Amino acid sequence: QVQMVQSGGEVKKPGASVKVSCKASGYTFTSYGITWVRQAPGQGLEWMGWISAYNGETKYVEKFQGRVTMTTDTSTTTAYMELRSLRTDDTAVYYCARGPPGSGGNSPLFYWGQGILVTVSS
Amino acid sequence: EIVLTQSPGTLSLSPGERATLSCRASQSGSSSYVAWYQQKPGQAPRVLIYGASTRATGTPDRFSGSGSGTDFTLTISRLEPEDFAVYYCQQYGSSPLTFGGGTRVEIK
Numbered sequence: 377q378v379q380m381v382q383s384g385g386e387v388k389k390p391g392a393s394v395k396v397s398c399k400a401s402g403y404t405f406t407s408y409g410i411t412w413v414r415q416a417p418g419q420g421l422e423w424m425g426w427i428s429a430y431n432g433e434t435k436y437v438e439k440f441q442g443r444v445t446m447t448t449d450t451s452t453t454t455a456y457m458e459l460r461s462l463r464t465d466d467t468a469v470y471y472c473a474r475g476p477p478g479s480g481g482n483s484p485l486f487y488w489g490q491g492i493l494v495t496v497s498s
Numbered sequence: 499e500i501v502l503t504q505s506p507g508t509l510s511l512s513p514g515e516r517a518t519l520s521c522r523a524s525q526s527g528s529s530s531y532v533a534w535y536q537q538k539p540g541q542a543p544r545v546l547i548y549g550a551s552t553r554a555t556g557t558p559d560r561f562s563g564s565g566s567g568t569d570f571t572l573t574i575s576r577l578e579p580e581d582f583a584v585y586y587c588q589q590y591g592s593s594p595l596t597f598g599g600g601t602r603v604e605i606k
Contacts, residue, residue, distance in 0.1 A: 482593060
């Protein structure tokens with residue numbers, strides 16, 4: 377069965393970077409992309425971007441351009457999301473998720489990781 | 499960017515009642531590329547409906563989606579105790595993908 381298991385929670389200081397991981401299993405990793413969504417405490421969902429595990433193509437929301445890098449490691453079927461220059465308002469649960477094949481990132485999200493809390497505080 | 503506005507913010511209903519949730523898009527670029535998610539406290543969202551009206555695998559048939567253009571609706575025909583949660587719509591027809599602000603369905 378499809379599983380997406382994320383790394384543990386992180387606590388960072390403002391200005392630092394965080395790199396979170398998402399280990400995928402139960403399907404052919406390179407046939408799908410990985411989407412990253414975040415949710416600030418008590419708030420709604422925010423789409424951050426998408427990466428193709430086939431060729432590394434990325435799509436980022438403009439507000440994160442220059443601060444975010446999404447990558448994949450096909451040898452370990454793991455996706456990564458690095459966010460730099462952290463601010464306190466980056467405190468959120470970060471989810472990885474997967475849609476159907478061949479969607480180019482524009483898709484509903486059928487499988488989700490459990491989410492990890494990244495706390496940014498001085 | 500397509501802005502999705504969900505209404506009402508909170509819906510207070512009793513088990514067995516019908517729930518009607520609305521999602522309005524700021525422009526029609528989303529066509530029928532709208533999904534609905536259910537989220538319970540401490541859990542990841544779960545997709546219920548995609549393509550505006552197609553139930554995802556495992557979605558009970560008391561959930562139905564409808565709409566096109568800029569107006570979309572999620573209907574829960576008879577609320578079960580496990581349906582009290584927050585519901586989000588999402589458009590995936592136009593980048594960046596966007597979510598609505600959510601509707602909380604609470605027990606009256």
